[in-house]
Amino acid sequence: MLLEKLCNSIGPTGYEGDTRNLIKDELKIMNLEFSIDNMGNILVHKKGKNDKSNLKVMLSAHMDECGLIITSYNSDGTLKFSTLGSMNINSLPCKTVLIGKHKIRGVIGLKPIHLQNKKERTHSISLNDLCIDIGSYSKSETKSIIDLGDFAEFNIEFEKFSDTIIKSKALNDRLGCSILIEMLKEDYNCDLYAAFNVQENIGQRGVFASNYSVKPDIFVSIDTVNANDLVDIDINEGAPVFLGRGPVIPFKAGISMLDRSNVKCIRSIAEQSDIVYQRIAGTRKEGQSTSVQLTGSNMKILSVLIPCRYMNSIVSMCDLNDYENTIKLLKKYIKSF
Incomplete structure (x- = not known):
């Protein structure tokens, strides 16, 4: 399983080489062309089927893990x-x-x-x-x-607790990296860019460079979000996030406002396709959203987040159903262009 290989690879912030090599090998097997910038980001461009379409959509995840x-x-x-x-x-x-x-x-x-x-x-x-x-x-x-x-x-290995529940280090954001690779297996009308970024955990540094290189029309951050379904939630602290109830699609990420038209669009696609997802107003952390806005590019920003328990500790848990539903939803969303 690709996700297991990614999670077991070594990639602390600033030392992402082992994870980067694993992703490079997968891209070569898929016969995809890619580049690596001076920071170490991997950038893949998959040309759209529709030659008349100038729409550039960028999917972004990060390779690095806490260490x-x-x-x-x-x-x-x-x-x-x-x-x-x-x-x-x-x-x-x-x-x-x-x-x-x-x-x-x-x-x-x-x-x-x-x-x-x-x-x-x-x-x-x-x-x-x-x-x-x-x-x-x-x-x-x-x-x-x-x-x-x-x-x-x-020193923590990927492990299945049941048919769908897994525990591992580095789920944040090897889940996103695995999803990007799955997305690249299909063709789309738009020009699709996939960015596997470095150094997210120390100020979202990698995404500055990759986003500035592409200047996409639509930027989609694929990351994880804290699942807080095991603790009592104060209603003033926002809506709870659960494992097993699908990806989280917020309107707001930290101090960043996401594009409402794209949020409504992907939520509508999920509902029409019977793909479960979670509606919340916003997340506490902005992730990559604020960083890409600071590049000055005129783009629409969207976040699709996979729930994880115990984020920012040495081991996390997630539900593979949420992972699979995220892939299904993103494919339908990108094919809608």
Whole structure:
């Protein structure tokens, strides 16, 4: 399964090479031409069947996942680190990681609870409380194995919990990358561009470059959104998002207003085709939407989001039905042009 391969590939922010190579191999099998810009974004252009159509539609997802970067050595041989992207620090202690291209194994260490004082047991965990232990006994030994600036990824494999529920690292946004590849398997009347972007987790940097290169008429962000169906939702916090009830199609993403005509169009297509989807007013985070607006291009923007539980922690869950329904809906939407 392509999605499983993508999720198991290594691609922390700024170190997306392994994931990029996997996507390149898939595109070559499909005989699709693509380019890679100086930032590392992959850009695919599939010419439309209708030579008279000048409409350019761009689908965008990001390759990078949250990860860690080694920042310094401790005298006892352990390593200090920082995060690559925003993540839940409380999910890090006692997790295994793979460091650098040689995948050196380590454990994120935290002072054992029975050795903590009262203050330590009650305060929130910070990165200063954590270190990575690779089993080294000295700083010099660690320096001979690990370089400063090496990345660390979480040692978590893709796994099915049932016929439809999966758990994995990097669902945000290998789901989107997999959907882009599925979309490229069919022909459309419009000119279709697919952008596999880098460095989304540290300011949506990659999408600036890819969007500016294409200057599309319609930009569609394919990403994930927090599913909050396991917690009590305050009505003032907005509508809940559920696993298994289809992709989320909002009118607003963070501070960005999405194109209402395209939102209504894709929602109408879903209803006419009996494809389940979730209607919400907006999401807290803008994702790629604000970034593409800042390029100054005159385009219409749409977001199609796949619900995931436990986003921005080391492991997430999603429902494959939502993934499949997103593909079905996007194909019908693009073929409507």
